[in-house]
Amino acid sequence: MDDVITVDDTFSADRALRLIGRGSALHWTGDFHNAKQLLAALGRRVPVRRDGPFHTQRRRQAERARILNSLHVPMHDHTITLRRAPDVRAAYEEAFGPQGKEGPGEERPHGDRPGRERTPAAGPRWVPLRELLGVIGAYELRHRGVYVPALGQRIHPHYGVFAPTRSEYADLIAGQPLPTTGTAFDVGTGTGLLAAILSRRGIRHVVATDNNPRAITCARDNLRRLQMNATVLETDLFPPGRADLVVCNPPWIPATPITPLDHAVYDEDGRMLRTFLNTVRDHLEPGGEVWLILSDLAELLGLRSRGELLELVRGGGLEVVGRADITPRHRRARAETTSLWQLRPATTPAAAGLHRATE
Ligand SMILES: C[S@@+](CC[C@H](N)C(=O)[O-])C[C@H]1O[C@@H](n2cnc3c(N)ncnc32)[C@H](O)[C@@H]1O
Secondary structure, rough: OOEEEEEEEOHHHHHHHEEEEEEEEEEEEEHHHHHHHHHHHHHHHOOOOOOHHHHHHHHHHHHHHHHHOEEEEEOOOOEEOOOOOOOOOHHHHHOOOOOOOOOOOOOOOOOOOOOOEOOOOOEEEEEEEHHHHHHHHHHHHHHHHHEEOOOOEEEEEOOOOOOOOOOOHHHHOOOOOOOOEEEEEEEEEOHHHHHHHHHOOOOOOEEEEEEHHHHHHHHHHHHHHOOOOOOEEEEEOOOOOOOOEEEEEOOOOOOOOHHHHHHEEOOOHHHHHHHHHHHHHHHHEEEEEEEEEEEEEHHHHHOOOOOHHHHHHOOOEEEEEEEEOOOOOOOOOOOOOOOEEEEEEEOOOHHHHHHHHHH
């Protein structure tokens, strides 16, 4: 950050944008609600654009985040020291741990924070207002919960965990005839939603995994609230043992995550999907089945073709035995289709041979 400028209620959005454009961070000392209004005005001046190639869109998004994260507010011991500021202590403690032990300076809630600076312990910590509002929003969502029709109950997402705010994919898991009532794995469980649906549907032994510790705590919390008897393990992909059914709703865009929160959506080089498909066969009981939930957004964005996906399936020694599709309920949502791909170990000699060749 080139320089820091102290600003207050007298500052216009145009002037703020000019200074940010020159590389300045703005330290707000006025009224909290006026700071929110300035942030909203900045947002209107740099609108989200969804046209152009994917990589151009992402570059614009990163630039927009840089601009909006340049407006900082002072925080001291998880308290915003501004006029009319809300009490954010509970939200910060829930997201980052008790005061002094952990904080957004120690664990970065987002990666795109050009303006964060460490200040001496006695002074305030300056936090991007946009991130602060994200922490508050996550706190409210966690306590309100998200009603999931396929479960008939609310799921409570924690900060930093994929929230099923658009949960059509859960309908696919709830509606597909079950091949077993024995053992199921839910790989990349997030809030634990799919594990809860499997358990609710009568699968006796459900094991859910995730490699994000926040997701592990969150899934355990949700499964306990729902009184579901599932095991939750922090691990990369699969738990020990084999299952009759392996379910996975992986991050669906094969591109580099920019912020820690991106890891639920962006899969670097498609690594998780590739490794999952390449090894899932070794985690299936004889006669077992895989349910892969995948949106076709990567195909619509030109990041992966349908042919490449089917090649990954074949490369893992699997074949497609069924597919169920669903489109978003929300009218304004993108025109993407989410599918439940029903996969089994390939019986055709060519496909089975392909898997052996890659083992
Ligand atoms: C799209 S979210 C799906 C969450 C949840 N299953 C659902 O359907 O709501 C993908 C999840 O996969 C997890 N994940 C990503 N890579 C993983 C890996 N290598 N091993 C285990 N979990 C992983 C992420 O942390 C995230 O919770």
